[in-house]
Amino acid sequence: MNVIVFSKRLGRARQIELGRPLAATVTIGLIVTILAGVLFAGVQLGRSNVFAPTAQVADWGRRLEEQRQQVVDARQELQNRLDALAGRVGQMNAHVIRLDALGRRLTEMAHLDKGEFDFDRVPAVGGPEALAESALVAAPDISSMLDTLSRQIKDRERQLSVLESLISTRNLSRQIVPGGRPVMQGWISSYFGQRTDPFNGRTVYHKGIDFAGPAGSQVVAVAAGVVTYSKDRFGYGKTVEINHGNGYVTRYAHNQRTLVTPGDTVQKGQAIALIGSTGRSTGPHLHFEVLKNGRAIDPMSFVRQ
Ligand SMILES: [Zn+2]
Known part of the structure; x- marks a missing residue:
């Protein structure tokens, strides 16, 4: 490194050559001085309480505002x-x-x-x-x-x-509760109670009412209930039995054909069979029984309803 020095006294420039170690020392010294200055200035700025806390306050304010907005939203x-x-x-x-x-x-x-x-x-x-x-x-x-x-x-x-x-x-x-007639067409041909048997002339107990009517005309349920029987029954021919609850069962006998099967739910007035002459019968008629707690009772009071 060469350093040129101007001397008034000598009236000319003099060139001094510095050795390498000296040049490095001067350079390092300069850098250290500048760094120290910057550091000092920074510390002074920090002590002056002007910039950093203001930024923090602004930050707090921003957060507070955010939270306030959140509360408003909530x-x-x-x-x-x-x-x-x-x-x-x-x-x-x-x-x-x-x-x-x-x-x-x-x-x-x-x-x-x-x-x-x-x-x-x-x-x-x-x-x-x-x-x-x-x-x-x-x-x-x-x-x-x-x-x-x-x-x-x-x-x-x-x-x-x-x-x-x-x-x-x-x-x-x-x-x-059974009520009404069990046939759509027909008339009462035999009542409930003692009567003379049409086959042998002996006095027997008739457990139902007979309705003489045209073969093939409808036999209807006299009350709502559940079908419990629908097939041939000795002497009765093709028979339907309906359980109405409360101890009431109705029986419809001598049918030409039955229209329901056990387990069917039927409504009052629903067709359940067709009038015929099956079983022990002298001609097309419906034998109708009302049983209360297993005992045949006179259906007349129900039929009249
Ligand atoms: Zn009968």
Whole structure:
């Protein structure tokens, strides 16, 4: 390395050549000085409390703002859900009101004692209109509304089920007690009780009523029930038996053909066989029996209904 020095005194430039070790020392010294300066300046800036804390505060502020927004969003979300829930409660309330109307109508239709049923009780909470008016709904309100509704629904459920069983029992008893004629065409040719046997002239006990009618015309069930027998039976010919519950069984004998099989459910008035003359019979007729708890009774009172 060469260093050129200008000297006024000498009036000319003098060139001094520095050795390599010296040049390296000077260079390192310069670099160290610059680094120290930068470091000092940095420490001074840090001590001056101007830049770094401001950035931190700004960061905190940003986070706080984010969290504030999250709280606002969560609150809005909750409110939306509450509003939706309130809407559902309103709908449920409307259903209860409709159920009450149905219950009142059924009670009237069935001519039941109104004292037993209380579909007129005014609901403890307002209807859907009242809910729609209030823009904001608080959570505890919803909770108590749901409790009240739940109680009401349980109460109505109980009342309606009692009502249903009362009505269905009444319809059932109307359906399962034998009533009406077992034939579509024909006339009574023999009554229940003692009579002279048409085959041997002896006095015998006739356990049913005979209906003389055109062969092939319909034999119908006198009440709803389940078919328990449908085939040939000694003396009776092709026979159908129907169990109606409550101890009632009806028997239809001497048919040309049976139209049902055991296990079939039949309705009152349903065709179950065709009039014929099978078995111990002198001509086309239906032998009709009503059994109560296994004993043949006079079907006349039922036929007259
Ligand atoms: Zn008979």
